[in-house]
Amino acid sequence: xxxxxxxxxxxxxxxxxxxxxxxxxxxxxxxxxxxxxxxxxxxxxxxxxxxxxxxxxxxxxxxxxxxxxxxxxxxxxxxxxxxxxxxxxxxxxxxxxxxxxxxxxxxxxxxxxxxxxxxxxxxxxxxxxxxxxxxxxxxxxxxxxxxxxxxxxxxxxxxxxxxxxxxxxxxxxxxxxxxxxxxxxxxxxxxxxxxxxxxxxxxxxxxxxxxxxxxxxxxxx
Numbered sequence: 029x030x031x032x033x034x035x036x037x038x039x040x041x042x043x044x045x046x047x048x049x050x051x052x053x054x055x056x057x058x059x060x061x062x063x064x065x066x067x068x069x070x071x072x073x074x075x076x077x078x079x080x081x082x083x084x085x086x087x088x089x090x091x092x093x094x095x096x097x098x099x100x101x102x103x104x105x106x107x108x109x110x111x112x113x114x115x116x117x118x119x120x121x122x123x124x125x126x127x128x129x130x131x132x133x134x135x136x137x138x139x140x141x142x143x144x145x146x147x148x149x150x151x152x153x154x155x156x157x158x159x160x161x162x163x164x165x166x167x168x169x170x171x172x173x174x175x176x177x178x179x180x181x182x183x184x185x186x187x188x189x190x191x192x193x194x195x196x197x198x199x200x201x202x203x204x205x206x207x208x209x210x211x212x213x214x215x216x217x218x219x220x221x222x223x224x225x226x227x228x229x230x231x232x233x234x235x236x237x238x239x240x241x242x243x244x245x246x247x248x249x
Contacts, residue, residue, distance in 0.1 A: 072116030076104030081162040087232050092161030099147040128163025134187040149200040151184040168192040168214030183211045197248045
């Protein structure tokens with residue numbers, strides 16, 4: 029009987045050591061994977077700085093830049109919204125408009141709430157967004173936001189009018205896959221509005237002196 033107890037006790041101790049090692053390994057992976065993703069993003073953003081605006085839409089390639097100065101967003105935008113693309117930066121939803129490369133319409137850009145679009149939590153109506161690409165900079169004013177379910181994709185569809193649509197998961201502070209999406213809609217700034225909003229020292233300059241649904245896919249979380 030004592031021999032059986034010693035045998036069972038040894039096996040239990042070995043099982044505990046094995047389980048402890050497995051838990052430790054999982055903990056290391058939990059820390060390493062996000063760090064690796066951040067490194068991929070930082071390298072992709074740095075490489076995009078030296079690249080000219082894209083002349084055509086190519087999956088995974090940098091298209092241009094998006095800037096929202098008030099919340100200090102200034103990022104390269106890449107073509108596509110797969111998880112691999114969104115690790116590099118905000119992604120342009122394939123099939124939607126892009127100034128200078130497609131017909132006028134709805135340009136949709138998506139980004140992760142816990143990385144590149146984290147600062148989107150601080151934007152508000154009236155903020156100016158600059159989209160730079162092959163056609164030069166285009167400026168938009170954020171007009172309204174909506175909170176929708178991942179199945180509600182109507183705001184991402186083509187429109188006859190020019191607009192910029194920004195998408196991220198919501199709430200911004202949420203553990204695990206977020207249950208909603210926040211959608212910001214931007215309208216083009218008219219020439220008169222741009223003149224009125226420009227600093228007094230810059231008025232009169234030209235613009236050159238101063239371009240798979242992410243709401244439904246698992247790429248956004």
